[in-house]
Amino acid sequence: MMSKNDGEIRFGNPTELHGTKVQIPYLTTEKNSFKRMDDEDKQQETQSPTMSPLASPPSSPPHYQRVSLSHGYSKLRSSAEQMHPAPYEARQPLVQPEGSSSGGPGTKPLRHQASLIRSFSVERELQDNSSYPDEPWRITEEQREYYVNQFRSLQPDPSSFISGSVAKNFFTKSKLSIPELSYIWELSDADCDGALTLPEFCAAFHLIVARKNGYPLPEGLPPTLQPEYLQAAFPKPKWDCQLFDSYSESLPANQQPRDLNRMEKTSVKDMADLPVPTQDVTSDDKQALKSTINEALSKDVSEDPATSKDSNSLKARPRSRSYSSTSIEEAMKRGEDPPTPPPRPQKTHSRASSLDLNKVFQPSVPATKSGLLPPPPALPPRPCPSQSEQVSEAELLPQLSRAPSQAAESSPAKKDVPYSQPPSKPIRRKFRPENQATENQEPSTAASGPASAATMKPHPTVQKQSSKQKKAIQTAIRKNKEANAVLARLNSELQQQLKEVHQERIALENQLEQLRPVTVL
């Protein structure tokens, strides 16, 4: 019994002593002395719990109120000390029922009771920090389950985001102060996108729980709460898989490998389905398509939480992109070693590109080495698809010619290509004989195997891939056109408003002038 209280004491103040007999008054004074949070809220909470220890504190967040359902709770109460009414008035209304299992870190009896409690209600898991006494920042399985359930209640799709406003409303129910919630958000929203994925949400929730239980907020996100860690440590539960497979557009929040598998399937299907495009893509189909695929993919790669989580510090902004890019790039990179990626302009904070995309494209560079240059999403600027086709072809040709050469050389070729966009046609003609010349000399190395696009073998597959890429690009183009249309409409409306305002201004100025002679004598 004492250990439990010790746990509680420890919870509130780790420096507190353990087994003292002066527990009840000690606890109450201890807890009352912690004025870290909004005292008024806490006081409200403290008063209500004392009235009905078995009932859930009415002032606690609604989702915590499920505690009242836990009848097992009453069992606990019976087994728990009568001291618990006292601990109730803490700023830890959540802790009370726990009493026994309150996250008292590090005492075995606590753990026993923790296990008891676990069996009773899900909400109790909130307090169950006792499994890892020295790591209050570690999320236990039960806690994780609870967080995930909460996530689902807010957002049925587990692999998608919770928007900022929804999360804000939800977390505000926890009655923490706004600055603290804001700080917790800052810590947990690793990619600073204004939305929470499942790992981010779990981290935030856990921080809130910890804070409510009295732990001071950390300076930085603890390693056990990092999104990558959470993704790795807690594989997706079963119910995710089905939803996961059914989603083709939503971003995968967890486990990129699974994403890749799925996306490879879809990409393969697409490739099989796509008819050969009728556009002006000739023998360079493969490269053109690959380039267009990469282009579309780059446009598609939105703030892929998987990739962004993997690179925790990234600020991936674009959301309009699908994740399908990663699968293709992964598939393509398998047989080839990554050459040095071409330099990409730093588009900070733009939705068109991000460090994510830079990383995303690095694996795809091997594919380009075989003759494709994946243009970064924001550049080069592509005024129209036809021009882009020519450009891509031009780019491909230099690639082709250098494919047999080493990787290092191919990267400078890619670098040169963007600059050579204007003289695309001359380059093309120039490189054609080179291509034919190099064709004969090309050793069929593994890396340059697909690169020897001049050879007929890869053509069928290339065409399939290219057609698929074309389709992807076309869809991307369509989407962009729609977006453009919407924006153009908006622009015209705003322009009209501007005109009206101007007219008003002119009218007012006229009035002013008319009045002026009157005032000036």
Next chain:
Amino acid sequence: MAVCIAVIAKENYPLYIRSTPTENELRFHYMVHTSLDVVDEKISAMGKALVDQRELYLGLLYPTEDYKVYGYVTNSKVKFVMVVDSSNTALRDNEIRSMFRKLHNSYTDVMCNPFYNPGDRIQSSGSVSLSRAFDNMVTSMMIQVC
């Protein structure tokens, strides 16, 4: 390294202003305030041109004897003003641009926080800061006062 950095809202009230502690902190506040006129002048210089055509970086707003003032406007008319020591000749335009870009990024991160209401002051209050990352970033850009 800047001597003073200020973030000013669309309605021309300060959201965040911070200067290296010297005796004349008010002087920097005054300089920032007067620079707002120059900023408005530069913005309106575009006339009826669309906003996109206007560059975000405004450049040197005006030089004084000891300091130079640089300006930057976002598309939502939030202004960043930076006061730089004139004696710091090593500071080139590109560096100023990159500093503004970093500022803009950090500011956007603050905006993304749903608990931040646009128009609120970007505070660093007590132990829990509303924008710790923003503060740290600004600190890194300010002059190191020995």
